[in-house]
Amino acid sequence: MTSQYTPSFPSRLPHVGTTIFTVMSALAAKHQAINLGQGFPDFPCDRALIAKVNEAMLADHNQYPPMIGIPSLRNGIAKKIQDLYNHQYDPDSEITITAGGTQGILTAILACVSPGDEVVIIEPAYDSYRPAIELAGGKTIAVSLQVLRDPSGHAASYAIPWDDLEKAIHAKTRLVIINTPHNPTGMVWQKTDLDRLATLVEGTSALILSDEVYEHMVYDGAQHHSVASHPQLAARSFLISSFGKTYHVTGWKVGYVAAPAAMTAEFRKIHQFNVFTVNTPMQFGLAAYLADPSHYENLPAFYQAKRDFFKAGLEHTPFKLLPTPGTYFQCVDYSGLDIPEAKLSEADFCQWLTTNVGVAAIPVSAFYDKPTESGVIRFCFAKQEQTLSAALQRLQTLTR
Numbered sequence: 448m449t450s451q452y453t454p455s456f457p458s459r460l461p462h463v464g465t466t467i468f469t470v471m472s473a474l475a476a477k478h479q480a481i482n483l484g485q486g487f488p489d490f491p492c493d494r495a496l497i498a499k500v501n502e503a504m505l506a507d508h509n510q511y512p513p514m515i516g517i518p519s520l521r522n523g524i525a526k527k528i529q530d531l532y533n534h535q536y537d538p539d540s541e542i543t544i545t546a547g548g549t550q551g552i553l554t555a556i557l558a559c560v561s562p563g564d565e566v567v568i569i570e571p572a573y574d575s576y577r578p579a580i581e582l583a584g585g586k587t588i589a590v591s592l593q594v595l596r597d598p599s600g601h602a603a604s605y606a607i608p609w610d611d612l613e614k615a616i617h618a619k620t621r622l623v624i625i626n627t628p629h630n631p632t633g634m635v636w637q638k639t640d641l642d643r644l645a646t647l648v649e650g651t652s653a654l655i656l657s658d659e660v661y662e663h664m665v666y667d668g669a670q671h672h673s674v675a676s677h678p679q680l681a682a683r684s685f686l687i688s689s690f691g692k693t694y695h696v697t698g699w700k701v702g703y704v705a706a707p708a709a710m711t712a713e714f715r716k717i718h719q720f721n722v723f724t725v726n727t728p729m730q731f732g733l734a735a736y737l738a739d740p741s742h743y744e745n746l747p748a749f750y751q752a753k754r755d756f757f758k759a760g761l762e763h764t765p766f767k768l769l770p771t772p773g774t775y776f777q778c779v780d781y782s783g784l785d786i787p788e789a790k791l792s793e794a795d796f797c798q799w800l801t802t803n804v805g806v807a808a809i810p811v812s813a814f815y816d817k818p819t820e821s822g823v824i825r826f827c828f829a830k831q832e833q834t835l836s837a838a839l840q841r842l843q844t845l846t847r
Contacts, residue, residue, distance in 0.1 A: 460578050467574075467813035471797060475807035481838040483826040484797075484807040486630070486776065490831045492695040493742070500732030512727045514719050516544025516703070520734035524703055527737065528686075532676040540708040543715060544730060546722045547700035548660045548689040553579045554721055555656050555685040555704060556622065558713045560585040564621035567612070571814030573630055573658065585622075587816070588615045592632065594821050601767040602780040602823050605632045607640060616647050623648065626658040627672070628665060628773025631814050631825040635665055635773040638672045645679040654710070655680055660689040660702070661774045663746040666754060669772060675705065682707060685714070690733050693743050695829075701729050750775050750828075753835070757828040760839035765846065775829040778811065782822035785846055797824055804845065806838045 468485045475482040515521070521538035529535050536542050545551040552575055560566055562584030568576050570591045580587045590611040597603040616623060625644070627636035648655065657674040665671045674680040689702040704714060736742060754771055761768055766779035781796055782789055788799050793810030801807040808824040828835060 459582060463578055467794070467809060471801065471807050471809060474798060474801045478802050478805065480801045480805045480807045481834060481841065482807045483828070483830065483838055484801075484809045486827045486829065487697040488695045488829045489834055490695065493736075496694060496696070496732060496736045499735040500728050502735075503728035503731035506731075508727050508731045510727065512724055512730055514724050515539075515715060516542070516725065517727070517730045517734060520544060520730045520737070521703075523734050523737040524705070527740070527743075528673075528675050528705060530740070531671075532673045534675040534678070534681050536675075536705045537708065541711050542703060542705050543711060543718060544725045545702045545704055545718070546725050547691060548658065548687050548702040549575050550700070550722060551685075551687045551702050551704040552576070552656065552658060553582075554717045555687070555706075555714055556580055556585070557583050557721075558717045559654055559710070560621050563619075565619045567615045567620060567623045567653075569607070569612070569625065570816065570819070571631055571811050572624070573626060574814065576624055577816060588620075589816060590615050591815070591819065592634070594823075597767075599783070601783055602769060602778075602821050603767075604770055605629075605634050607636075609643060612644075613647055616651060616653055618651065620651060620653040622654045622656055624656045624658065625674075628659075628661040630661065630774055631776055631809065631811050632769070632778055633771040633774045633776050635669065636672055638677075641672055641674065641677045641680060645677060648683065649679070653683070655684040656687065657684050658687050660687065660692045662688055663693050663743045664750050664775055665773045666747055666751040667772065671773070683710075685710060693746065694733070694736065699726070699729050701725055701733060753828045753830070753832075756832060757826070757835050757839070760835070761842065763839075764842045766842070769823065775827060777826045777828055778823050779826065780822050781824060792820055793822065793824055800824075805841045 471484040521542045524542050525536050525538040556579040560583035564585045565588050566580045566585045567588045570589050577587050590608050592605040593608050594602050595604045595606055659673055662671045674684040675686055686705040691697040691699055765784045767783055769778040771777050793812040797808050797810045808826050811823045811825055812819050
């Protein structure tokens with residue numbers, strides 16, 4: 448009898464293992480911990496949105512849609528961007544519907560990055576950036592956000608490392624990836640930041656990939672500053688956004704990419720052989736739901752209430768809270784806790800917190816390629832109030 452044999456082959460991503468999100472979620476399930484690690488809601492989406500998708504299915508919108516997305520959804524996105532950021536994208540040649548933000552990011556990178564090209568990222572960074580660059584044969588150039596500390600040495604906030612960014616951008620730079628509002632820190636870029644970035648790339652052939660999936664989660668009366676609102680940057684940028692984040696339907700995996708026509712043409716060459724197209728009834732449902740802007744206009748107040756509730760509860764813990772001007776993540780510094788575990792690495796502290804306190808979080812160090820410890824972990828507050836209350840009760844058992 449011939450023995451079975453599976454040939455081996457070189458890994459395209461030899462340094463990639465199981466993500467920290469999978470590890471912490473499994474640990475939370477094992478110990479029945481409250482999972483504030485992975486970034487998705489535990490509450491339902493609007494039933495009206497589901498009804499619109501059901502209507503689309505019953506109307507037999509169940510076959511392949513156009514590769515670039517259905518016209519009504521692309522038109523709706525173009526109108527939304529025009530209304531919010533005063534930039535007109537052509538829905539036919541400059542907007543493409545994607546299978547979520549992550550697919551949009553991968554496709555944009557594969558479309559423009561060739562072997563040997565340099566891609567600048569700002570760490571801590573979303574974990575899909577590096578593997579996508581590696582698959583394209585590019586070289587990742589990472590600069591790190593500055594960790595600003597208070598007089599006691601605890602992390603107080605983050606700042607863009609402009610001097611390092613300026614040094615990183617040069618003739619070999621093909622792409623600069625920015626993320627605002629920023630996962631995991633919650634930091635939000637200001638208009639002056641976009642102006643400064645435009646100055647850095649002026650006179651170069653560097654493109655911009657702007658990951659803006661949390662665009663509607665900016666708080667305290669502030670506004671999101673999109674690359675679409677900045678003409679110089681819009682002319683060289685892929686703008687990435689996600690309906691999953693905006694409408695509490697992360698499992699639907701529907702997003703979009705907006706970019707100038709020449710960039711979009713190259714993007715679509717990859718897109719058509721990557722996913723080809725995206726779920727038809729979801730697109731029709733989202734197009735109908737998008738027609739009412741209140742669904743995204745009310746999102747800042749919705750999530751600010753959750754942020755403020757969670758923040759008020761954390762004030763009764765020994766954690767040092769960092770500012771959260773955007774996203775649905777709250778970062779805290781645990782290094783001041785009067786317990787031996789305060790000396791643990793971020794990853795070990797999160798494992799201890801999950802196992803012994805019963806609340807799962809994510810170490811910010813997981814968003815760096817090289818070991819970088821700052822004593823900061825990330826909680827997700829996109830949860831029902833009862834979930835947050837239960838987590839706070841457990842966290843409040845910690846002593847200063």
